Amino acid sequence: MKEQHLFYAPEIATTHALNGDDAAHALRVLRMKEGDELWATDGRGTFYEGTALPGGSGKHPECFVDIRHTTTWQRPWRSDIHLAVAPTKNIDRIEWMMEKATEVGLDAFHLLCCANSERRVVKTERLEKIVVSAMKQSHKALKPSIGELTDFRKFIAQPFEGDKFIAHCYCQSDIGDGEKAFLFDVVRPDVPTLVLIGPEGDFSIDEVKAAEAAGFRSISLGESRLRTETAALTAVVHTYLRKTWEPNSAANR
Amino acid sequence: MKEQHLFYAPEIATTHALNGDDAAHALRVLRMKEGDELWATDGRGTFYEGTALPGGSGKHPECFVDIRHTTTWQRPWRSDIHLAVAPTKNIDRIEWMMEKATEVGLDAFHLLCCANSERRVVKTERLEKIVVSAMKQSHKALKPSIGELTDFRKFIAQPFEGDKFIAHCYCQSDIGDGEKAFLFDVVRPDVPTLVLIGPEGDFSIDEVKAAEAAGFRSISLGESRLRTETAALTAVVHTYLRKTWEPNSAANR
Numbered sequence: 001m002k003e004q005h006l007f008y009a010p011e012i013a014t015t016h017a018l019n020g021d022d023a024a025h026a027l028r029v030l031r032m033k034e035g036d037e038l039w040a041t042d043g044r045g046t047f048y049e050g051t052a053l054p055g056g057s058g059k060h061p062e063c064f065v066d067i068r069h070t071t072t073w074q075r076p077w078r079s080d081i082h083l084a085v086a087p088t089k090n091i092d093r094i095e096w097m098m099e100k101a102t103e104v105g106l107d108a109f110h111l112l113c114c115a116n117s118e119r120r121v122v123k124t125e126r127l128e129k130i131v132v133s134a135m136k137q138s139h140k141a142l143k144p145s146i147g148e149l150t151d152f153r154k155f156i157a158q159p160f161e162g163d164k165f166i167a168h169c170y171c172q173s174d175i176g177d178g179e180k181a182f183l184f185d186v187v188r189p190d191v192p193t194l195v196l197i198g199p200e201g202d203f204s205i206d207e208v209k210a211a212e213a214a215g216f217r218s219i220s221l222g223e224s225r226l227r228t229e230t231a232a233l234t235a236v237v238h239t240y241l242r243k244t245w246e247p248n249s250a251a252n253r
Numbered sequence: 254m255k256e257q258h259l260f261y262a263p264e265i266a267t268t269h270a271l272n273g274d275d276a277a278h279a280l281r282v283l284r285m286k287e288g289d290e291l292w293a294t295d296g297r298g299t300f301y302e303g304t305a306l307p308g309g310s311g312k313h314p315e316c317f318v319d320i321r322h323t324t325t326w327q328r329p330w331r332s333d334i335h336l337a338v339a340p341t342k343n344i345d346r347i348e349w350m351m352e353k354a355t356e357v358g359l360d361a362f363h364l365l366c367c368a369n370s371e372r373r374v375v376k377t378e379r380l381e382k383i384v385v386s387a388m389k390q391s392h393k394a395l396k397p398s399i400g401e402l403t404d405f406r407k408f409i410a411q412p413f414e415g416d417k418f419i420a421h422c423y424c425q426s427d428i429g430d431g432e433k434a435f436l437f438d439v440v441r442p443d444v445p446t447l448v449l450i451g452p453e454g455d456f457s458i459d460e461v462k463a464a465e466a467a468g469f470r471s472i473s474l475g476e477s478r479l480r481t482e483t484a485a486l487t488a489v490v491h492t493y494l495r496k497t498w499e500p501n502s503a504a505n506r
Contacts (some may be wrong), residue, residue, distance in 0.1 A: 017383065076475065076476040076477065096349060099485070100483050103477060103478070103479050103480060103483045104477055104479070104487065105477050136477065137478075137480070138477060138478045138480075139478050140477075182498070183286045184494060184498060185500065190373070222329065222477045222493075222494070222497055223329040223497065224329065224356060224358050224391060224393075224493075225355055225390075225392050226356050226357070226391070227356060227390070227391075230353050230357065233353070233486070234357065234490055237487055237490045237491075238490070238494065240475075240477075241437060241475075241491065241494070244475055244476065245435070246435060247438065
């Protein structure tokens with residue numbers, strides 16, 4: 001099956017050109033010539049269709065785009081999906097989760113530094129590349145944003161317009177009043193959702209209490225015991241499903 | 254958070270002992286002594302609690318188990334979940350999917366060799382190790398089985414007592430009559446489910462037609478364009494959710 005290549009050109013609206021790496025890929029790998037059809041996105045919701053206009057020199061290839069048509073992408077999910085996760089000690093595990101979560105669909109990743117975090121430094125440039133690649137591969141016109149690694153307590157104090165959830169493994173009686181909900185039961189299709197996922201050693205009880213005090217609701221992802229990255233991806237799949245699913249409707253197909 | 258180690262001892266009911274690798278791990282890595290508490294599963298639904306009885310020589314450590322208590326594990330999902338997938342060219346992608354799917358929960362993996370398969374050989378011993386490790390890590394007492402790589406047409410001719418689905422990217426009008434269902438709408442909680450996921454180039458139209466003729470129903474996993482391994486894991490998460498979810502019930506928590 002021949003696959004159409006999607007370029008990421010965040011400045012295309014003003015430059016009418018691909019960026020360096022994408023220009024090199026277009027001209028050297030795909031060997032595009034003047035007039036070849038080209039498909040790009042700005043990563044902010046718009047697809048651009050046009051034809052290639054190669055330029056520049058051998059060392060500095062440039063690829064301009066003769067834009068013929070723009071379309072606004074309607075993302076399938078009905079309201080924002082934000083995931084905040086404490087990066088794992090082995091960064092590969094977070095990288096693949098971010099790749100997969102981008103394929104499924106979400107708006108923003110946030111990286112948390114928690115009491116039990118074994119990893120306190122993250123190179124977001126590499127994560128950006130992975131997310132851009134997954135966006136291209138899954139033909140989306142929205143690039144999820146990636147926030148810098150942020151201290152847990154600072155993060156939960158930030159405003160978020162929507163429903164805020166924290167996934168953890170404690171019994172709710174260890175935390176305080178109320179009961180733990182099942183995420184899929186409480187995600188609202190039309191209200192933005194933020195889910196926090198803890199590090200390998202889970203959040204501390206104090207962190208969970210602080211999050212509840214800041215308006216987060218404790219949730220469970222089910223009975224299975226999941227690693228950090230598996231819990232994060234499961235949370236995205238459940239949230240995405242809730243925000244796209246219309247029971248027994250043709251819209252699901 | 255200190256984590257209890259789960260050993261995999263498929264023959265424990267008759268041998269009252271751990272196998273070679275697990276015995277070496279217990280004695281050399283965990284430095285278990287006689288009388289230390291030990292927790293194992295046979296991978297067929299039973300947990301064994303007891304104490305360690307080290308034996309053997311330096312080169313051939315043995316670890317017997319003084320079994321005090323056995324418990325039958327009640328898996329959270331209400332009926333069998335079978336996934337049949339065409340392995341990806343890059344086997345790492347299938348390995349992580351199998352690790353994650355085992356953490357979430359399923360009963361059996363089947364490996365398919367399809368018209369568009371780029372990979373026609375798979376070492377199942379390595380996949381076995383990954384699945385065993387994920388079963389231990391997620392504290393399950395059921396080891397998913399892994400079938401040998403099987404020709405697609407041979408596989409779809411085999412009997413399966415339950416609902417059979419095939420995920421593909423074709424428009425249903427290219428295949429024949431009927432309409433494509435959304436997997437989450439059609440999984441039945443109390444009836445075993447088998448889902449087929451195709452290779453990187455998708456199933457061929459002829460394969461989809463043959464599957465439908467053999468009683469498989471065409472399904473979609475939603476609007477997102479997913480890689481083989483992401484589609485496979487999404488299918489397991491959706492099926493598991495359908496077989497464990499009771500809307501707004503305390504049983505979800």
